[in-house]
Amino acid sequence: MNKFPKDFLWGGASAANQFEGGYNEGGKALTISDVTSSGSHTRPREITWIVPKTGEKGSTKFAMGGKMEFPEGAIPCVLEGYYYPSHQATDFYHHYKEDIALMAEMGFKTFRMSIAWSRIYPDLESETPNEEGLKFYEDVFKELKKYDIEPLVTLSHFEIPVDLAVKYGGWANRKVVDLFVKYATTVLKRYKGLVKYWLTFNEINMMEHLQALSIGVLDVTPQKKADAALHQFLASALTVKKAHEISDDYQVGMMLAYQPLYAETCDPKDQLFVLNKLQRQFLWYSDVQVGGEYPNYKLKEYEREGIQLNAQEGDLDLLKKYACDFLSFSCYGSSVFTTHNNFIESGGGNAVRGKKNPYLEANAWGWETDPHCIRIALNTLYDRYHKPLWIVENGIGWEDKLEEDGTIHDSYRIDYLRHNVKSMSDAINIDGIPLMGYTMWGCIDLVSAGTGEMKKRYGFVYVDMDDEGNGTLNRYKKDSFYWYKKCIASDGKDLD
Numbered sequence: 001m002n003k004f005p006k007d008f009l010w011g012g013a014s015a016a017n018q019f020e021g022g023y024n025e026g027g028k029a030l031t032i033s034d035v036t037s038s039g040s041h042t043r044p045r046e047i048t049w050i051v052p053k054t055g056e057k058g059s060t061k062f063a064m065g066g067k068m069e070f071p072e073g074a075i076p077c078v079l080e081g082y083y084y085p086s087h088q089a090t091d092f093y094h095h096y097k098e099d100i101a102l103m104a105e106m107g108f109k110t111f112r113m114s115i116a117w118s119r120i121y122p123d124l125e126s127e128t129p130n131e132e133g134l135k136f137y138e139d140v141f142k143e144l145k146k147y148d149i150e151p152l153v154t155l156s157h158f159e160i161p162v163d164l165a166v167k168y169g170g171w172a173n174r175k176v177v178d179l180f181v182k183y184a185t186t187v188l189k190r191y192k193g194l195v196k197y198w199l200t201f202n203e204i205n206m207m208e209h210l211q212a213l214s215i216g217v218l219d220v221t222p223q224k225k226a227d228a229a230l231h232q233f234l235a236s237a238l239t240v241k242k243a244h245e246i247s248d249d250y251q252v253g254m255m256l257a258y259q260p261l262y263a264e265t266c267d268p269k270d271q272l273f274v275l276n277k278l279q280r281q282f283l284w285y286s287d288v289q290v291g292g293e294y295p296n297y298k299l300k301e302y303e304r305e306g307i308q309l310n311a312q313e314g315d316l317d318l319l320k321k322y323a324c325d326f327l328s329f330s331c332y333g334s335s336v337f338t339t340h341n342n343f344i345e346s347g348g349g350n351a352v353r354g355k356k357n358p359y360l361e362a363n364a365w366g367w368e369t370d371p372h373c374i375r376i377a378l379n380t381l382y383d384r385y386h387k388p389l390w391i392v393e394n395g396i397g398w399e400d401k402l403e404e405d406g407t408i409h410d411s412y413r414i415d416y417l418r419h420n421v422k423s424m425s426d427a428i429n430i431d432g433i434p435l436m437g438y439t440m441w442g443c444i445d446l447v448s449a450g451t452g453e454m455k456k457r458y459g460f461v462y463v464d465m466d467d468e469g470n471g472t473l474n475r476y477k478k479d480s481f482y483w484y485k486k487c488i489a490s491d492g493k494d495l496d
């Protein structure tokens with residue numbers, strides 16, 4: 001029988017750039033997401049730009065893991081002839097009351113959302129924050145409080161201000177640490193009493209794959225990536241410090257994109273390959289942010305590759321002293337790897353893509369449903385850090401069909417969630433993992449980060465909008481809406 005603690009934080013998750021819209025309202029400045037076009041499963045998204053000196057205009061394709069090339073002097077900007085899904089997203093900016101009422105109807109205890117930095121400091125250097133931006137989030141938090149829904153707030157979720165990339169060269173520049181801490185301090189002070197749980201950087205390790213969206217570095221090199229990582233670690237540690245000074249109630253988590261990796265064969269070479277991949281693409285980030293130290297295997301890698309760890313005096317102490325209070329992570333599935341030369345990347349997935357797993361089924365985007373990935377991930381992470389864990393993203397993208405009578409029959413989503421709830425329950429009750437909560441990704445339909453599509457839907461609530469931004473934006477409850485409501489009301493027992 002499934003069992004969850006009474007205070008388990010059931011809920012859903014979102015991000016400003018994919019959900020909020022209102023991209024140029026309320027004094028907000030442009031972010032890299034706002035200059036990123038839509039794409040599809042087979043057509044990469046593009047960042048559009050202009051070179052002011054020459055007047056040349058163009059776009060650069062997303063390259064997962066690879067390098068994105070921008071011409072010298074290119075400034076990311078909005079161009080005519082492109083569709084930018086973040087501009088309207090699914091318009092939480094104007095629908096937040098209705099959306100929060102729907103969350104309350106499902107019985108949410110928590111809602112994960114992000115603050116767009118560019119709403120709070122449209123001018124990054126200003127000493128005065130933008131009151132309209134601050135007020136918007138205050139209204140949202142008050143609305144959540146009305147229903148006893150605890151916000152879980154990400155400070156940076158793929159919302160890099162364009163100015164940060166253009167004027168500073170993104171997170172590779174150490175000055176950005178101070179700018180971020182100013183922003184974080186402003187919101188930590190302003191929302192004291194309204195918010196308790198904070199996350200610093202969404203999927204911090206996605207900087208391995210998405211240089212512009214995650215760190216705003218347009219001309220990335222291995223050294224710049226190492227600098228950007230150090231600077232985000234420092235900014236996160238300083239945010240933990242500030243948060244604890246401002247309120248005893250505050251808890252600040254890190255956020256890791258995580259997925260179990262399976263070796264395809266029992267060849268020890270395959271096992272070693274998977275171990276190394278896990279360390280280098282996932283765990284070294286949490287070793288620093290939760291464990292408090294750069295792990296030896298990472299320092300050795302820097303040494304071999306001639307990369308400097310440009311830490312100044314006191315930096316490493318800071319990382320140790322202000323490690324995050326808990327570890328949150330996304331987990332959508334798992335990946336399979338082998339060192340044998342028949343390896344071809346044939347599986348889909350979030351952070352890394354391996355081979356297709358013959359034991360698992362996949363959705364139209366190639367993301368596989370692994371009924372045990374959550375339990376495996378929870379065990380791996382708890383064994384390593386002994387800190388409380390929180391699953392802040394998990395879910396399945398699907399092309400749902402809105403029936404004429406306004407219903408949506410998403411039994412595939414219910415099946416997926418049922419496995420994952422069971423997996424969490426086993427991790428809690430059989431393995432003794434302290435799991436704080438679960439926020440299903442994209443609880444109300446929103447734009448896909450990877451493809452910019454609308455049709456890759458995750459929600460319990462359908463939003464009437466298509467891939468070109470057409471639609472009424474009306475909200476409709478899917479079958480999974482009623483299922484999740486029952487699941488929460490029964491503390492995870494009733495999963496039929």
Ligand code: BGP
Pocket residue numbers: 015018202203257330350393397441447448449450451456
């Ligand atoms: C994670 C991001 C989210 C979200 C999710 C699903 O990497 O933190 O922002 O989008 O993946 O991915 P996608 O939207 O590409 O389906």
